[in-house]
Amino acid sequence: MTTIGISALAAQQNPAIGAWLAGIGIASRVVSAADTPDRGAVRILTGDEIRHATVRDILVEAVENDDPSLILSSNGMPARIRFGFEDMAFGLAMLAELLRPAIRPAVGEPESAIYLKLAEKVAGSDATVLVLGETGTGKEGIARFIHASSPRADKPFVAVNCAALPDTMLEAILFGHARGAFTGAAGASEGLFRAADGGTLFLDEIAEMPIALQAKLLRAVQEREVLPVGATQPIKVDVRIIAAANRELAIEVQEGRFRADLYWRLNVMPLALKPLKARRLDIRAITAALILRHTRSGESVAWPTANALDRLMAHDWPGNVRELDNVIQRALLLRMGDRIEADDLAIEQMVHVAPTLCVVTSTSPVRLAEVARDSEDDAIRAALDATGGRRLLAAAHLGISERTLRYRLAQMRERQAA
Numbered sequence: 562m563t564t565i566g567i568s569a570l571a572a573q574q575n576p577a578i579g580a581w582l583a584g585i586g587i588a589s590r591v592v593s594a595a596d597t598p599d600r601g602a603v604r605i606l607t608g609d610e611i612r613h614a615t616v617r618d619i620l621v622e623a624v625e626n627d628d629p630s631l632i633l634s635s636n637g638m639p640a641r642i643r644f645g646f647e648d649m650a651f652g653l654a655m656l657a658e659l660l661r662p663a664i665r666p667a668v669g670e671p672e673s674a675i676y677l678k679l680a681e682k683v684a685g686s687d688a689t690v691l692v693l694g695e696t697g698t699g700k701e702g703i704a705r706f707i708h709a710s711s712p713r714a715d716k717p718f719v720a721v722n723c724a725a726l727p728d729t730m731l732e733a734i735l736f737g738h739a740r741g742a743f744t745g746a747a748g749a750s751e752g753l754f755r756a757a758d759g760g761t762l763f764l765d766e767i768a769e770m771p772i773a774l775q776a777k778l779l780r781a782v783q784e785r786e787v788l789p790v791g792a793t794q795p796i797k798v799d800v801r802i803i804a805a806a807n808r809e810l811a812i813e814v815q816e817g818r819f820r821a822d823l824y825w826r827l828n829v830m831p832l833a834l835k836p837l838k839a840r841r842l843d844i845r846a847i848t849a850a851l852i853l854r855h856t857r858s859g860e861s862v863a864w865p866t867a868n869a870l871d872r873l874m875a876h877d878w879p880g881n882v883r884e885l886d887n888v889i890q891r892a893l894l895l896r897m898g899d900r901i902e903a904d905d906l907a908i909e910q911m912v913h914v915a916p917t918l919c920v921v922t923s924t925s926p927v928r929l930a931e932v933a934r935d936s937e938d939d940a941i942r943a944a945l946d947a948t949g950g951r952r953l954l955a956a957a958h959l960g961i962s963e964r965t966l967r968y969r970l971a972q973m974r975e976r977q978a979a
Contacts, residue, residue, distance in 0.1 A: 565660055566592035566604040571621055574607060578621070581653045585846070586674030587660060603660060606639075614639045619659055628900065631655060631862040647867055651845060655864075658849040664709035666702045669846030676832070677706070683830050684710035689782065691827045692805040694834030696962075697881030700805040701765060703832065708761040713801055716760030719753050724769035724964040732774055732790055736781065739791035754787045757800050767804040767827070768813050769962055772820060779823045802827070807962075837878040837885065844874050847882060851889040863893060865901040872903045879958070884909075938973055941966070 567579055567589050582589045592598075594610040598618075606614055608622040616634055622643040629644035629652060640659055644652030654669055661667060668674050683690060684707040692700045701720060708718045726734055737752025754762060764770075770778065781787050782802055786795040804827045806813075813819035837844060848865065856862050865873065869892075878884050888908055896905040940959065948954035956966040 563601070563603065565589040566598065566602060568592060568594040568604065568606045568610055570594065570610060571605050571607050574623060575621060577649065577653060578605060578656065582657065582660070584671045584674065585657055585668050586677060587657065605656070608641065608643075611639070619656065621656065629864045631864075633862075644864075648864060651849065651865060651870055654845045654849040655853075655862075657846065658853060661850075664706055666699060666706055667843070667846040667850040669842035669844070670840050673840055673843050676834075680707050680832060681710050683707060683832070685712075686830075687801055689801070689827055689829040690803045691810070691829070691831045692803065692834065693809065693831060694805075694807065695836050695881055696807045697883035698834040698836060699882050700807075700834060701763060703834065704761070704763040704803040704805065707803060708763075708801075711761070711801070713760050717757050718761050718763065719757035720763040720765060721753055722765045724766040724962040728771050728774075731770070732777065735774075736777065736787040737789035737792075737796075739789055750789075752787065752789060754781060754798050754800055755796065758798050759800075761801045761803060764802065764804040766806065766962055768806040768808050768810060768819060769964055772818065775820045775823045779820065779826055782823075782826050837881045838876075841874050844878070844885065845870065847885060848873060848889060851886055852893070855890055855893055861899070863896060863899065863901050865892075866903065868903040869901050869906060872906055872908070876908055937969070941969055941973070 565582060565587060569591050572579055572591050579589050579591075589605075592604060594604070594606050594613040598604055598615060602617065604614075604618045606618050606620055608620050611620060614620060616637050616639055618639040620639055620641040622641065624643045624645045626645075627643070629648040630642070632641045634640040642652065642656055642659070644655075657669075658667060665677065666673075668677060680703055690704075690707060692703055694700050704720070705718060708714060721734070723731065733750065733752065735753050737750045737755055764778075777788070781798070784795075785799065786797050788795045810819055810824050810828070814821045814824050837847075848870070852862060852865075873885070873888075880887075888906055891907050892901045892905040895907070896902065941955070944955040944958045945952070948958065952966055952970075953963050956963040959966065961969075
């Protein structure tokens with residue numbers, strides 16, 4: 562990443578800027594505003610130094626009584642950001658967001674910046690990567706960052722959610738198929754492995770892949786070749802594999818739901834993402850990124866108040882970044898004033914299901930498996946009730962994929978019909 566220049570006056574007026582940028586992995590150095598900047602350089606100047614500014618620079622101004630503001634670069638004018646002491650924390654996060662390259666995930670925690678450094682180092686190799694973390698923690702964002710930081714950056718990045726595709730079609734979608742290989746195959750298809758040739762294939766929710774298909778995936782990863790459905794000759798591919806899972810694959814192996822040999826083939830370079838509740842300063846950085854993403858061109862940027870920011874950082878975010886995104890979008894749409902107040906944040910509470918009490922008598926024997934099954938059914942019903950029957954949200958509340966939820970519901974219907 563390019564080193565950011567900070568004018569001597571800007572560094573003197575706001576010494577926290579350099580320290581904040583260093584903490585999140587953005588290098589900076591003090592420069593003279595009057596010197597001609599290098600081509601493409603980005604500098605942080607004060608409002609008084611506007612005569613030296615280019616369209617790429619950012620003017621930072623301190624205000625005491627007025628509300629903070631951000632005017633994005635337009636019509637040849639540099640971006641201008643104004644904030645006082647009370648809004649300094651979010652002001653620095655917003656400033657970092659203006660400086661952040663598009664390929665780099667938004668971070669505010671020094672530990673997260675170190676994580677990105679590790680991911681960058683991994684990107685320089687061709688090693689297979691396994692990204693582990695809860696749903697919504699940003700696993701695909703890390704995969705895209707690794708691809709964009711790698712020598713394969715100018716080649717395709719192809720992402721597939723293994724849980725979102727029918728089992729019967731997943732093999733053909735991944736490996737391709739020959740013409741007439743199955744009913745409806747009027748033409749041949751190259752499949753996603755060949756579509757990603759030279760680049761990166763991201764296999765999300767790899768734990769949901771049927772175990773019968775895992776052997777074929779193992780061969781593709783190991784031998785760097787695929788055998789399309791209905792074909793007789795394998796085809797060589799040059800693909801870097803990044804897999805992701807929201808469950809611990811080692812446990813899936815122990816319980817017989819995931820092949821051990823495939824696990825060891827994928828687990829060359831494991832990267833574990835912490836849940837958002839364990840990355841409090843990232844909440845601030847990601848909030849800044851989301852506000853800018855959802856602010857339409859020409860609209861003024863709505864800053865959260867200090868109380869609103871405190872509420873965001875105090876929440877546990879069981880839905881992680883996806884839940885935070887929903888909250889920010891709602892706040893931007895429903896806010897009553899120019900700023901996002903704490904009352905504008907419609908934060909849902911996680912569904913808590915009370916355990917089912919089962920009384921065992923001598924005349925009504927109950928098996929332990931039946932108790933566990935009934936408790937699971939109650940939890941599913943409660944989650945569906947709390948989300949208005951929306952399966953995707955209910956699955957997120959329960960910490961499972963939508964596909965697993967559909968499977969559990971089908972089992973419940975079969976038991977009721979019996």
